[in-house]
Amino acid sequence: MESRTKNSVKNIIYAVVGQVFGLLASFILRIVFVHTLSKDYLGVDSLFTSIVSALSLTELGIGSAINYSLYKPLAENDVEQIKALMKLYKRAYISIGIVVFAVGVLLVPTLPFFVHRGNIHHLDLIFILFIINSSISYFYSYKKSLIVADQYRHITVVYTYVSFVIMSIIQGILLVVTRNYVVYLLVMIFFTFVQNFLISKKADKMYPYLLEKDTKKLDSKTLKLIAKNTYAMSLHKIGGTVVTSTDNIVISRFSGIVEVGKYSNYQMVTNALNIVFGQIFNSVIASVGNLGAETTGKLKDNFEKVFFLSFWLISFVSCCLYMVFNPFIRIWVGSVFVLKESVLIAIVLNFYIYQMRRPVLTYRDALGIYWYDRFLPLIEAVVNVGFSIILAKHLGILGTLLGTIISMTCLNLWIEPLILYRYGLRSSVFEYYKVFIKYTVTAVVSVAVIRLISIFVLWNVSNVLLQIVVNIILSVFLYNVLFMVFYHKDAAFDYMIGLLKRIVCGMTARRES
Known part of the structure; x- marks a missing residue:
């Protein structure tokens, strides 16, 4: 267990x-991109990335299920x-x-629906290159999953x-x-x-048995479990x-490629x-998966600590984003390229909500309980796209983001969280709801206080760099002070401080050695 904890911390630090x-x-x-190519190419780059991401639907959760x-076989060295x-x-x-390549090629005739060619040369070729890049990534990446x-x-x-x-430098x-x-x-x-290719070769060195030709057939029980989890994960996918x-696709359709x-x-x-x-969070998944495979105890306590740590980090980063984003852009x-304040708030709120779901989804994935909420993503997709399209017609980018929120x-x-607590942690979820609301209210209050102080301090300051520096200082100092005021009596706060001390002491010890 100790070696797994060390690997998890190492994985997080490296990440x-x-x-x-x-x-x-x-x-x-x-910076180089916007100064050498037109705004249209920047929009196309983002739009085609979104379309190619949508093509990853063909993976259908097979990777997560396997x-x-x-x-279990890794833990038992089977x-x-x-x-x-x-x-x-x-x-x-x-x-x-x-399949990704074939479907992508079939989509080429539909490109005018999403983007006007304008000043963009070789649009079809550009899209095909995106498709090639996506499709070849599947040919070796499966071995990466074993290492992870x-x-x-x-x-x-x-x-x-x-x-x-290295790629960015050459580009x-x-x-x-x-x-x-x-x-x-x-x-x-x-x-x-x-x-x-290189990661695949590294996997071959770490696990030489991957090169062996003799392989047994999977038993029917394992195949049924994979099929069941794949079906559930496909709906999630x-x-x-x-x-x-779809956000970039909707924005392109209703607001134009430049707004994208x-x-x-x-x-x-x-x-x-x-x-x-x-x-x-992915670094935590394997540890939770092994914990769930070995014992059913301490999972809930472990989750609550992870959730508290996650809230502190996510809310702090969200505060910094809100305070610094526009002057940084x-x-x-x-x-x-600066967007309106209302759009900025929607971007940060989207980020906060999505990240606050991560602890729950991490434990759900690690415990393999995809089945019970398998239809939720489909309903979410319909609601999301429906509201995004309706609101985008009237509010542009803001409407698209509000649909997601x-x-x-x-x-x-x-x-x-209801699914996680009922089928994974096997306890009442209402305490989680109360904690989530409390966390979110204190985060909003803290950010509002810091924003008001920033407005007062920077009332007559026009220097953008100075605005960034002051807002960073206010965010880092004031947010964490307010956080300690709100939560210094919580048991999870003591755990967090102890964990941070152990990480710092470990890093110091490595330097001295």
């Missing part, structure tokens, strides 16, 4: 550090079962890659972010020299292949993909943070 470097590379590359099936599962994984993902399930995510993080940083240089978006995409395809991938480009700058930051939080890519608030925030 955060890697994403910091990845984010810096993305920021610099975006990952769940890997936890090599034959692992080999059989990985053989199934390989066949499934190669088939998915082929075995709690060695930090290894894949190194390959991912080193590759990404930036070639954009300056050629100003050619097609060349930019060709580099992306090359590095997608290389990254997945469909709903989740519709919710996360503006929103994409905010999206780049929130997506980067989503990846960081995703890495953090202004100084980063220019005032022309409405669907998450009316459905996910109360049904998902």
Whole structure:
């Protein structure tokens, strides 16, 4: 158990550090992008990324279902079962890659519905390159999942972010020299292949038995479990993909491709943070899965501590986003890309709600209880798209984002924890609801106080850099002071402080050694 905890902490540290470097590379590359290509290309880049993400529906949750099936054989070192599962994984993902390419090519004639060609050259070719990049990622990535399930995510993080940083440098240089978006995409395809190929070779070294040809057949019980979980996860996948991938499509349709480009700058930051939080919570999944496989005790206590830690981190980051986002965009890519205050609030609120769902979803996935809320994502998708389209006609980007907020608030925030508590933690969910409301109210009050103080302090300050510095200081200092005032008597607060001390002491000890 101790080694698993160490691996989880290591995975989190590597994920955060890697994403910091990845984010810096993305920021610099975006500056080069907006100065070498037109706003239309920025919008197309975001739109096609969303469409390709929607094509990931063909994966249908197969990966998550097989990952769940890997936890027990990994814990028991059942090599034959692992080999059989990985053989199934390989066949499934190669088939998915082929289907993604075929469906993508069939979508080419529909592109004029989503975007006017305008000043964009080779639009069909650009979309096909996006499809190629997506499809080839499936041919080797299945082995990456084994490394992650075995709690060695930090290894894949190194390959991912080193590759990404090198790719960004080369793309930036070639954009300056050629100003050619097609060349930019060709580099992306090359590095997608290389990254997945190298991770695959690393997996072969870590698990030499993957190269063995003799593989037993999976028993009917395991196949039925995978089929059941795949069906449940496919519904989650469909709903989740519709919710996360349709915003840019709706914005493009009702507000124009240039507005998609503006929103994409905010999206780049929130997506980067989503990846960081995703890495953090995914690093926890294997530990929770193993805990659930070994014992049913302490799960609820463990979840409550994780939820408190998550709230502190998510609410603090949300506060910083709200205070710094617009001045940062202004100084980063220019005032022309700044969105209205109301849209900013909707972006931050979307981020906060989505991230606050993460602890519940992490435990749900780790415990394999996808089945009980399998139809929820489909209902969420219908509500989300329906409200987004209706409101986008009248409110533009703001309406699109409000549609997502409405669907998450009316459905996910109360049904998902109900399922977790009933079938996973096996206790009453009402205490969770009370805690969630308390957490959210204190976060809103804290951010409102900090915003009012910021307005007073920066009343006559026009220097954007100074605004950013002051808002960062106010957010970091005041938010955490208010947080301590509200929660210093909570048992979870003592646990959090103790955990932070252990992490700092561990890092100090490693430096001294």
